[in-house]
Amino acid sequence: MVQNxxxxxxxxxxxxxxxxxxxxxxxxxxxxxxxSGRTEHKLEAVVAKSQQIAYxxxxxxxxxxxxxxxxxxxxxxxxPDIVVLNAGYYTPMPLKEFxxxxxxxxxxxxxxxxxxGLAPVLPAMQARASGQILLMSSxxxxxxxxxxxxxxxxxxxxxxxxxxxxMPLKQQGVLLRVVNPGFVTTQLTAQNSFKMPAExxxxxxxxxxxxxxxxxxxxxxxxxxFTYILKMLRCLPYRLYFFLISKVTGK
Numbered sequence: 001m002v003q004n005x006x007x008x009x010x011x012x013x014x015x016x017x018x019x020x021x022x023x024x025x026x027x028x029x030x031x032x033x034x035x036s037g038r039t040e041h042k043l044e045a046v047v048a049k050s051q052q053i054a055y056x057x058x059x060x061x062x063x064x065x066x067x068x069x070x071x072x073x074x075x076x077x078x079x080p081d082i083v084v085l086n087a088g089y090y091t092p093m094p095l096k097e098f099x100x101x102x103x104x105x106x107x108x109x110x111x112x113x114x115x116x117g118l119a120p121v122l123p124a125m126q127a128r129a130s131g132q133i134l135l136m137s138s139x140x141x142x143x144x145x146x147x148x149x150x151x152x153x154x155x156x157x158x159x160x161x162x163x164x165x166x167m168p169l170k171q172q173g174v175l176l177r178v179v180n181p182g183f184v185t186t187q188l189t190a191q192n193s194f195k196m197p198a199e200x201x202x203x204x205x206x207x208x209x210x211x212x213x214x215x216x217x218x219x220x221x222x223x224x225x226f227t228y229i230l231k232m233l234r235c236l237p238y239r240l241y242f243f244l245i246s247k248v249t250g251k
Contacts, residue, residue, distance in 0.1 A: 007026075007030075007031045007032070007081045007082070008031070008032045008033075008034070008077055008078060008079075008080045008081050008082075009023075009026050009031050009032070009033050009034070009080055009081065009082045009083070009084065010033075010034045010035075010036070010070075010073060010080040010082075010083045010084070011023050011033065011034070011035050011036070011083075011084040011086055012035075012036045012037070012058065012060055012084070012085050012086050012087040012113075012117055013036075013037055013060075013086040013087030013088060013136070014033075014035025014036060014037055014043065014046060014055070014086070015035065015037035015038075015039055015042030015043045015045075015046060016037075016042055017184070017202050018086060018136065018181070018184060018202050018205050018206060018209075019035065019037070019084070019086040019087070019136075020035075020042075020046050020202070021201075021202040021203045021205065021206035022084060022086070022205075022206040022209055022210070023035050023046055023050070023053055024046070024049060024050060024053075024206070025203075025206040025207060025209075025210050026210065027050045027051050027052065027053050028051075029210065032052055032054075032077065033050070033052070033053045033054075034053070034054050034055065034056065034073055034077060034080070035047075035053060035054075035055045035056075036055065036056050036057070036058035036060075036069060036087075037055070037057070037058065037087065038057065038058065038059050040055075040057055043055040043057070054077075056069045056072065056073060057069075060085075060087045060109060060113030060114070060116055060117060061108045061109060061112065061113050061116070062116070063116045063119075066116040066117050066119070066120065067116075067119070067120045070117070070120040070121065070124075071120070074124070079124050079125070079128060079131070080121075080131070081130075081131060081132065082131070082132045082133070082134065082213065083117070083121050083125075083131070083132075083133045083134070084133075084134045084136065084179075084209075085113075085114045085117045085118060085133065085134065085135050085136060086134075086136040087109065087113055087114075087117075087136075088109060088110050088113075088136055089105060089106055089109040089110060090106070090151050091106070091151075092147045092148060092151075093147060093148070093149060093150055093151075094146075094147045102150055103150040106150040106151055106153075106154050107150070107153075107154050107157075109154075110151070110154035110155060110158070111154045111157045111158060114135055114136075114158060115161075118133065118135075121133060122169075122174070125173075125174045126169070126172050126173075126174055128173075129172060129173035129174070130173045130174065131173075131174050131175070132174075132175040132177065132213070133174065133175070133176050133177070134177050134178070134179050134209070134220070135158050135161075135162055135176070135177070135178050135179065136158075136178075136179050136181075137155045137158040137159050137162075137178045137179060137180050138151070138152070138155040138180055138181060139180050139181065139182055139221065139226075139227050139230045140152040140155050141153075141154075141155030141156035141157075141158065141159045141180065142156075142159075142180075142230050142231065142233070142234050143230075143233055143234055143241065145245070145249075146245065146249050146251040147251070158178060159178055159180070162176050162177070162178045162218070163218070166218050170216070175216055177217070177218055177219065177220060178218065178219050178220070179209060179219075179220045179221075180219055180220070180221040180227065181200075181205055181221070181222060181227075182199075182200070182221075182222065182223055182226045182227050182230075183199040183200070183226075184199070184200055184201070184202055184204075184205045200222070200223055205222065208220070208222040208223075233245075
């Protein structure tokens with residue numbers, strides 16, 4: 001497990017959910033942690049629970065602000081050792097509720113919002129020839145799931161993007177990874193109307209991420225008994241996949 005008081009981490013979406021839990025977990029390990037988010041009172045609440053967490057307000061969909069916050073952070077604290085681009089949004093979308101505005105919003109936050117954070121971080125870490133970047137994706141990005149079309153598509157885009165850059169960046173000393181959780185108890189997943197299999201808490205999710213920081217594998221996924229079943233579904237031909245998903249979900 002990584003444990004070094006000189007380490008610096010920046011976490012977007014750090015005001016709640018997995019981002020908050022991860023910030024507090026790293027804080028307990030002696031890290032200097034900087035969190036970002038849109039809602040100041042949530043960020044202040046996290047800071048109040050911590051030893052040395054600081055925050056910067058940030059709307060990840062704002063490209064210029066993402067660059068500005070990163071520049072300010074580096075000037076004040078230095079270039080982070082680890083950046084966790086965690087900010088995300090989720091709302092289910094059944095076919096009968098097809099909503100183009102929702103599709104745009106999910107894409108702007110979950111995919112383009114991550115790109116806005118990645119744009120200033122990548123060249124800085126490449127110049128230093130070291131650093132680790134975690135992109136918060138989801139097992140929903142493995143294959144299409146009913147009621148999750150816009151969310152899953154945004155997460156699939158992250159996985160594909162990171163797959164393309166993993167090896168070139170690793171050769172330059174920069175580790176680009178994806179985090180693909182299963183169901184985690186958060187305010188966002190509380191919108192689901194079904195019983196979520198193998199559900200874990202955000203604290204448990206954060207602990208799994210911290211445990212994996214010393215490895216160099218491309219993907220961090222948990223809980224593995226559940227997520228590996230979904231991995232196997234990726235290998236099925238479409239006819240069999242659609243048949244099984246229809247049986248399980250009734251859709």
